[in-house]
Amino acid sequence: MTVTCAQFKRDFLAEIKTLYATTLNDTSPLDQLIALGHLVRRYDGPNWAKTARAYQTQHRKQVYYFSIEFLPGRLLMANLLNLNLVTTVRHGLKELGLDLDQIRQAEPDPALGNGGLGRLAACYLDAMASLDIAGNGNGIRYRYGLFKQLFINGYQVEMPDDWLRNGNVWETRRENKSCIVRFGGHVWLQPQANGTLKPQYRDTDDVLAVPYDVGIVGYHNSVTNTLRLWSAELPPNADHTYYSQAQRDQIDDITKVLYPDDSNSAGQALRLRQEYFFTSAGVQSIVRHFCAHHHGMRTFAKQVAIHINDTHPTLVIPELMRLLMDEHHCSWDLAWALTRQVMSYTNHTILQEALETWPVALFQGLLPRIYQIVAEIDRRYRAQKTPVFGAALVDQTAPLGNGQVRMAYLAVIGSHSVNGVAPLHTELLKKDVLHGLYQVYPERFNNKTNGITLRRWVQLANPPLARTLDARIGNLWRRNPRLLKTLLAYQYDQGFLTELSQVKLANKQALAALVAQRLGLQIRTDAIYDVQVKRLHAYKRQLLHVFEILREYFQIKDQPTAPFVPRVHIFGAKAAPSYHYAKAIIKLINAVANLVNHDPVVGSRLKVVFIPNYGVSLAEVIIPAADVSEQISTASKEASGTSNMKLMANGALALATYDGANVDIIQAAGAKNEYPFGLTVAEVYRYYQRGDYRARDFYRGNPELKRIVDSLVDGTIPGISTEGREIYDSLLRYNDEFFVLADYASYVAQQRQISQDYQDQTAWQRRALANIAASGAFGADLAVARYADDIWQVPHDRLD
């Protein structure tokens, strides 16, 4: 996109005048943001239209990425970056007396996701557009995003996130692309004159699905793809049907809130309604679009790929079957063949409680026709596979079983590809979680390690680093992050290593300013910034990190004059509102922060910073300032992780278990550049097998650890009498499900090593460099290119 600075200024002032009928002086940053958003859309409009037209005329195969969550972050800067307008706009605004960095802060951060899953979906949309893949997102336009988190007296308090209050400048409502989604009622199959059966519906609850489209701008390539988010509304009411307030509310509720929990299958009918709502609307719009440009359905699989991001969109499988058979007169066999060719599924978890299942009664009542189709998939699966694999295995793996619809199994059976998100995770899927289905369909299983877009996580979040890299290795890494490996030539360049420390210092100053402003707390910038940012969950073990803080605290208290390498421990984490234990950990962290931060003996040497309301915007400030990246989940529990990759690319060293993609990060950057520790997956599974883990033995055998655990209940930490007891009991009474005590010693050994190593800044920055250099392997574009080649079979731009 080329616009001169002068042209931009004229356009911007005209936009202000058109929108507000006033002059610049009389507008707020929010007004300016909206005007700027309109202008960016106007500049990008021709690309958006041209992209859609080109896909059509070239008969490009379309990829539809279905996800119940998207966590895109603020879009202003991302769009400016990808349109190559950052400099023009910054200068233009400056000449008008405005500050782009102030305006960008006025944008709400759409929290339409909980964490990694939704953020991955957003990174992949950005990568698809940047690789010129005909890729579309399909999701839900939640009226309220993930709750806003406050701390009151150290406890998490949830407030609604009214992110649409001032409208959303990036979306376009497309009412003419609406469709009807049917729930409940009765359905039966009516024989037709030509011998076929046609389903008849009675007493259904119909909901209007209205799409809101958001342009997804590719990086410097004039491509703009579409993220389509669906909103539930009352159907157009030609026959003046009466809707009671309860009925109106029921429709309204479907897209009102995001479920604030990504690690449990939410057992609510409303969740199932949400899932069918956006999958049905999405598949209807895909089929409609296809039919507008093709005759008959036979080429459908050549033109369409549908990706199922975790199990929530699995109903795309029976919904496509329904449309192909009921509306487009395909036979079962043709419909099933097309469906399997089109569908692919990514599994994101091995946690048993996160594998979605729905009670048959609920499912059948809400989705009677879909249930018939799932039951037929189940019947045929059993009939075909039992002779080959035996009744026991087939029973264990069929879509229906124990009175439940098993979404993950349905997803595997109805897809041609199933992937895990890191090599270790994929192996665990085969060996454990989906072992039965792996026996039936070994050829479907493959690995696609997660990736992140460095456009957002380095170019936007860390401009000082980006500029420093440009100066050394040129700017081609911005297009192809694998070129970052050429940095290794500067490992022994003292000047460059010094620059890296200066970049880190600048980012620490920015974070320290935010902490001072939001928490009223001073943190020194020469300390080690030890960062753990992610959802609060027992398996992620924020508790282990707290134990290290207590260890350091006791060390200072015991020997107040002994040398101590200053540390700032930084947390960001939301807990699901119903997750009692996670909330107890939040209270503990805040209580420890309160104890440590106000102890005059400790002074500035040790600080604990828990910044509330963690989300993409906060991540963009915290991650560039990190020295240490805490990736300390119990081995086998974290499918991949992606904050590990973001922190790596920003030069933080990983303190990490051999879990998820940590394994690959350690390998890519070299173990000597990270701090690996803890039980391996094999060791964890050996404990499970033998049933011989005894947390108490670790507690009794290590006086330092015992003192820390006891401090939870002996009054050392004020204000946690109930939470401290609860956590204490989880460790000793309930035998420490996540092996915190088993991993304590090796974790702390590495933490001591970190304090020692950090004092040699040259050596430290050399290792930071090794991390940055190796991070290109985790770029989202590479990951998405592998999906395109192996799974979707669509062409894409090459990076080299």
Ligand SMILES: *Cc1c(COP(=O)(O)O)cnc(C)c1O
């Ligand atoms: C990347 C990201 C996550 C995922 O973090 P993990 O440590 O991989 O769980 C969660 N939330 C936000 C806001 C993120 O940007």
